[in-house]
Amino acid sequence: MSRESEATLETAPIEVYGERAPQSDAFLSVRDLRVHFPTDDGLVKAVDGISFDVHRGKILGIVGESGSGKSVTSQAILGLHKRTRAQVTGQIWFNGRDLVEVSEGDMRGLRGNDIAMIFQDPLSSLHPFYRVGAQISEAYRVHNSVSKAEARRVTVEMLDRVGIPNPSSRYDDYPHQFSGGMRQRAMIAMALVCRPTLLIADEPTTALDVTVQAQILELMKELAGEFNSAIILITHDLGVVAETCADVVVMYGGQCVEKGAVEDLFYRPEMPYAWGLLGSMPRMDRTRQARLTPIPGQPPSLIQVPKGCVFQPRCQFKDRVEGNRCVTEHPELLETAPGHAVRCHIDPAERRQIFTNEILPVL
């Protein structure tokens, strides 16, 4: 009898999830998203045709170096780009609605309430002149018509939940009185206070030291599980991806160059850029000279995107393709295995061979 009731308790949350789950199996579907900024120097193609799915209770990692379009993508989902300055096209399906098409007023209702964001630098992302607690309460009170006292109670509870000691007295502190890790916890509390179903974390641990990083990531994972939220984790730290994510999108020059399950990316990467990323992870068990292998060259200009493959100017393997196609022809993002897609002209079989014979031994 007691065993049975235990079993029902365990399955109960899953049933709730089943009720809430949307018809399509993905909770957020981004299709061919493009974000272009017209400037005096030309059209900046910050994001140029990216597609991915995020599921509830799972974490999708978006990796890439600075300027690859990670943050621009996330801000497009939140509708934070000024419509006068950015041209956003494509589709962002969230809960049966296309966020590219919804009005600014509707988007405002979703922001913070259904979709929340944790920003990279918590010091500059918190308003220096307002108390930390008040800034979180404010986020709660926009979407819930409650008294100040009630909002304060919810906020203190949330601050406690994210691990801030003495939450009711820290409520009245200003951001500059918080330490870096505490500020990021406060940012997380602010993002989660309305229990959003989609959480976007834009490099949430970049400004923090390593020990705090691990705590923050653990906290995010825990809370995502608790609220059954979908999470997009934007980072350039592959270690973080390996630890937390289920799926990964690798971005380069505003495009998705490889995507798949986290195992695909770490054990069977096929795109030369992904190899480069893995190679540039520091290995402390190697000699100083062999610790990391940088990718030569610079990220591409987003105004004058390279012809052919976007990674081609830095790619060491473009001579493995017949007829100079890497330079002349833009490769499609093609599935090589279920759920694993790669944008590369090199023949899939050859790619796997290069990885096992040439890349893996030096990783």
Added chain:
Amino acid sequence: MIRYIIRRLLGAVVVVWVVSVVTFLIFQLAPKLSGQSPVYYYIAKQPPPKGSVQFRELEHAFGFDRPLLQQYWRWLTQIFKAHQVSNGSGESSACHLPCLGYSFKLHTQVSSLIWDAIPVSLGLAVGASLLWLVGGLLVGTISGLRPGSIFDRIGMVGTLTAVSVPIFFTGPILLLLVVYKWKWLPDVSYASITDDPVQWLKSMILPWIALAFAFAALYARLTRANMMETMSEDFIRTARAKGLPRRTVVLKHGLRAALTPIITIFGIDLGTLIGSMVITETVFNLKGLGWLSIQAIRGKDLPVIMGVTIIAAIALVVANVVVDVLYAVIDPRVRLS
């Protein structure tokens, strides 16, 4: 916060003391450098020939025969001590507290001259600064939110024009048009606010506009630049990501942050304001401190010049303490550091 205010006030006392020393030295020593006896500037007529008994008696009466340090001490303590003043040729008067001296030129206490002038100047300064702050912030905020828009372009050309036009030009033009040509305000003679508030307003509105015009333009440009910078800050993005309405984002999160540098500039501009008030009061014939100082300088009436200088300095120091406190109210980081 209380400690912050006390610290600022103590600092202000020191500044006022330094101002008193500097003022004393300049006005006491400058006549000596020009070879004139300072007595001349005190009694407002040619003193008896140097070396004569009367001359020495006069110098002694004003304390000029003593060492400089003693002279300063005497001058300072006499402010708080009622005493007799005499010009050595029959005219003498009791100097009431606070005794800033006696003007033999105008045959009045300096303090009562200043006392009459303060309400005029205060009304002018407060009204004009309110006008320029409100106008400047309004134009600057709207421009800063939509840089490059029609409003912004017109606003910025307008402010550039306003900055380039001096008060001694706008003042007379305003008088000419509003008072003489269109006769909207036929009578702009000054009345005290307690006697006739409506007439006071009528007499003040043109000086306010003339004085605020140039300043408002400067503040509009400043606000525009600050607003543009603030609106691209990360915390504004956070505010938008929370789903706050645009008005809250702009006013509560944007403008408040954009305001701090403006308040700093405002504190500094109060000094410039005193100079501009001299011109404004002269143009509009308002008998305030600026007008009084011009009268005193023309008449070489040293006690009045010194009195006005000290009072203006104190007013400026007090205003700056207020600005500092305001700054701390807006930016909590200032209070604690």
